[in-house]
Amino acid sequence: MSANIYHNRKAQWLAYIGLFLLLALVPVLFDSPFLLNQLARYAVFAMLAVSVSLVWGYGGILSLGQGIAFGLAAYGMGMTMQMQFQDPVSDPVPSFMLTNDLSTLPLLWEPFWSTPVGLALTIAVPTIFFIGFGAMMFQARVAGVFVAIMTLAMLAAWYAMAYDMQPFTSGFNGISPPMPFEFAGVSIDPYSPTAYLICVGFLAALTLAVKLLMQSKFGLVVQAIRDDPERVRFLGYNVAYYQVIVFAISGFIAACGGLCWVMVVQYVSPTSLELTLSVSAVIWAAVGGRLSLLGAILGAYLVNGLQSYMGDELQDVWMIVLGSIFIGVVLFLPRGLVGLIEDALGYFTGKSETETATVAIERTV
Amino acid sequence: MSLLELRNVSKRYGDFAAIDGLDLTINKGELRCLLGPNGAGKTTCMDLIVGRQRVSEGTVRLMGTDIAALSEHQIARKGVGRKFQIPSVFKELTVRQNLEVAFNRNKDPFLNMLSFKNFKGMKRYDEITDLIGLKDRSNTVSGLLSHGETQWLEIGLVLMQDPVLLLMDEPTAGMTEQETYKTSQIFNTLKGSHTLVVVEHDMSFVREIADVITVMHMGKLLAEGTITEIENNPQVRNVYLGTEGIH
Ligand SMILES: Nc1ncnc2c1ncn2[C@@H]1O[C@H](COP(=O)(O)OP(=O)(O)O)[C@@H](O)[C@H]1O
Ligand SMILES: [Mg+2]
Numbered sequence: 001m002s003a004n005i006y007h008n009r010k011a012q013w014l015a016y017i018g019l020f021l022l023l024a025l026v027p028v029l030f031d032s033p034f035l036l037n038q039l040a041r042y043a044v045f046a047m048l049a050v051s052v053s054l055v056w057g058y059g060g061i062l063s064l065g066q067g068i069a070f071g072l073a074a075y076g077m078g079m080t081m082q083m084q085f086q087d088p089v090s091d092p093v094p095s096f097m098l099t100n101d102l103s104t105l106p107l108l109w110e111p112f113w114s115t116p117v118g119l120a121l122t123i124a125v126p127t128i129f130f131i132g133f134g135a136m137m138f139q140a141r142v143a144g145v146f147v148a149i150m151t152l153a154m155l156a157a158w159y160a161m162a163y164d165m166q167p168f169t170s171g172f173n174g175i176s177p178p179m180p181f182e183f184a185g186v187s188i189d190p191y192s193p194t195a196y197l198i199c200v201g202f203l204a205a206l207t208l209a210v211k212l213l214m215q216s217k218f219g220l221v222v223q224a225i226r227d228d229p230e231r232v233r234f235l236g237y238n239v240a241y242y243q244v245i246v247f248a249i250s251g252f253i254a255a256c257g258g259l260c261w262v263m264v265v266q267y268v269s270p271t272s273l274e275l276t277l278s279v280s281a282v283i284w285a286a287v288g289g290r291l292s293l294l295g296a297i298l299g300a301y302l303v304n305g306l307q308s309y310m311g312d313e314l315q316d317v318w319m320i321v322l323g324s325i326f327i328g329v330v331l332f333l334p335r336g337l338v339g340l341i342e343d344a345l346g347y348f349t350g351k352s353e354t355e356t357a358t359v360a361i362e363r364t365v
Numbered sequence: 366m367s368l369l370e371l372r373n374v375s376k377r378y379g380d381f382a383a384i385d386g387l388d389l390t391i392n393k394g395e396l397r398c399l400l401g402p403n404g405a406g407k408t409t410c411m412d413l414i415v416g417r418q419r420v421s422e423g424t425v426r427l428m429g430t431d432i433a434a435l436s437e438h439q440i441a442r443k444g445v446g447r448k449f450q451i452p453s454v455f456k457e458l459t460v461r462q463n464l465e466v467a468f469n470r471n472k473d474p475f476l477n478m479l480s481f482k483n484f485k486g487m488k489r490y491d492e493i494t495d496l497i498g499l500k501d502r503s504n505t506v507s508g509l510l511s512h513g514e515t516q517w518l519e520i521g522l523v524l525m526q527d528p529v530l531l532l533m534d535e536p537t538a539g540m541t542e543q544e545t546y547k548t549s550q551i552f553n554t555l556k557g558s559h560t561l562v563v564v565e566h567d568m569s570f571v572r573e574i575a576d577v578i579t580v581m582h583m584g585k586l587l588a589e590g591t592i593t594e595i596e597n598n599p600q601v602r603n604v605y606l607g608t609e610g611i612h
Contacts, residue, residue, distance in 0.1 A: 003504075213478060215481065216477060216480055216481055217465070217477040217478075217481070217482070218474055218475075218477040218478040218480070220458070220462055220465060220466055221474070221477060223457065223462075224455045224458060224462075224463075224466040226457070227454075227455040227456055227458065228453050228455055231453045231454065231455065232466065233437045233438050233441070234415060234437055234438075234446075235441060235466065235467050235522065236438050236441035236442040236469070236472055236526065237438055237472050239438070241474060242474050245474050
């Protein structure tokens with residue numbers, strides 16, 4: 001009985017590395033700044049999808065709040081870039097603050113004078129927030145749909161805060177740093193191959209790290225918790241501890257996405273904290289296949305590609321299209337698009353484990 | 366020396382006492398059967414030992430230390446293994462992965478991030494898969510196992526933990542006669558080297574494995590003794606005749 005090559009670890013690693021090499025070759029093959037910028041954005045969305053695949057697909061935690069980490073990091077990066085533009089002597093206060101009657105730089109903004117400190121905060125604040133928020137939820141054994149509700153409510157609270165604290169965040173208008181991000185003396189043009197490769201580099205490094213992590217004993221325990229937390233608890237594991245760590249790692253990944261996002265769009269607004277983005281990320285992962293990091297990435301690229309290249313007349317009804325795709329996937333492709341690949345490979349290389357996976361999937365959600 | 370000692374333990378839900386002043390002592394190396402009609406409090410009793418429910422009154426001691434205030438995973442780490450009445454295994458993981466999760470001296474998440482050990486050939490794994498008869502199902506996703514196999518796998522999980530005390534809640538529930546027989550053989554193999562408390566309804570199974578039997582009724586201890594003593598105990602006969610009769 002030959003096993004389905006889809007389940008072969010070596011083949012999986014090859015597929016992952018192949019995909020990232022392919023993505024890294026894009027700037028060599030195409031000389032289009034517009035395309036590079038668009039694909040850099042997709043890479044960022046793919047990071048969000050990977051964070052969803054980790055927390056939901058592997059961890060069984062349906063978080064609708066991945067945008068919290070994404071958005072907080074986006075603001076962190078926006079503030080860092082804005083302060084790179086300001087001058088401590090001649091022009092210490094961003095202009096939107098002046099128009100909002102702030103004449104001195106708020107304390108909250110002070111650390112962002114330093115780019116390294118700004119970047120550290122950009123990643124650390126969302127991650128630490130996820131540790132605290134996760135500890136609160138998982139210690140209390142919040143699970144299932146209640147996690148979805150709590151993360152959603154938390155997201156809404158952050159959105160309202162970003163929207164309302166106009167003097168600090170520029171509210172609805174958002175922050176548009178006038179200059180591209182500058183690092184170690186190099187200006188990173190959002191349309192350059194450099195910016196693109198940074199995004200793909202982040203995506204590749206994070207994905208491969210999570211892939212490796214999920215192959216460790218830790219990853220196995222995380223998946224066991226998804227199946228039956230009570231059973232894991234009575235085997236002697238501190239389930240909440242594991243859940244907090246998975247949740248925090250997913251927050252870290254989403255934060256990296258938020259950082260890269262502002263680098264390639266040079267703009268941050270409350271839309272990063274909107275429900276739409278967080279729910280879309282869940283849909284991308286589901287469409288591609290949340291039980292596979294690669295699937296989640298493919299989902300993010302395909303769905304966003306579809307949105308970009310769909311006719312203008314359909315853009316208005318995009319959310320309806322997206323919703324329909326989601327319902328279709330839930331009903332007919334519970335393992336997402338990679339489920340089709342799994343079946344196809346199983347057909348050619350051996351069926352032994354394919355059927356098993358199908359049955360197994362039916363249980364989750 | 367007694368391994369487990371329940372003293373005057375009560376568990377109340379509002380006015381209703383599911384466990385009412387129960388005393389129970391389990392010695393090292395014994396196999397104790399816990400018998401009683403439905404609702405007698407057998408499952409609740411196990412829940413109190415493993416920390417799934419909190420005692421309203423009384424003490425639970427494991428090897429002399431009070432464990433009533435510890436959390437579930439701490440009690441498990443002290444060496445209490447529990448098989449649930451409704452079999453629970455990791456349905457999306459393979460048989461081998463299930464047992465891998467159960468086998469661990471190291472529960473720290475960060476250390477486990479660095480652990481990629483291949484499980485194959487580990488002695489205990491081989492012994493246990495032999496014992497539960499799932500050796501050639503190692504790579505089967507456990508959601509595909511039959512009901513009986515699932516029960517055995519869960520027994521395997523608990524054994525993999527290498528506990529000092531095994532609590533088995535109706536391990537043969539839903540099994541065919543043949544499967545029940547095989548299960549009794551598993552238990553007889555464990556006897557002596559392990560300390561077990563087994564809740565069971567099936568009298569032929571109990572006859573097959575039991576040394577000492579404890580009978581519970583309405584949260585209280587009704588009788589304790591060998592199989593013949595219990596079968597001839599008028600009180601026990603009374604309780605069981607009142608329900609389904611002892612068979
Ligand atoms: N969480 C609970 N709340 C209220 N009553 C309960 C609860 N759990 C168990 N009981 C009651 O306690 C009694 C003992 O239940 P249980 O321990 O499951 O019995 P057994 O396992 O012996 O059949 C039953 O009458 C049951 O209805
Ligand atoms: Mg019971």
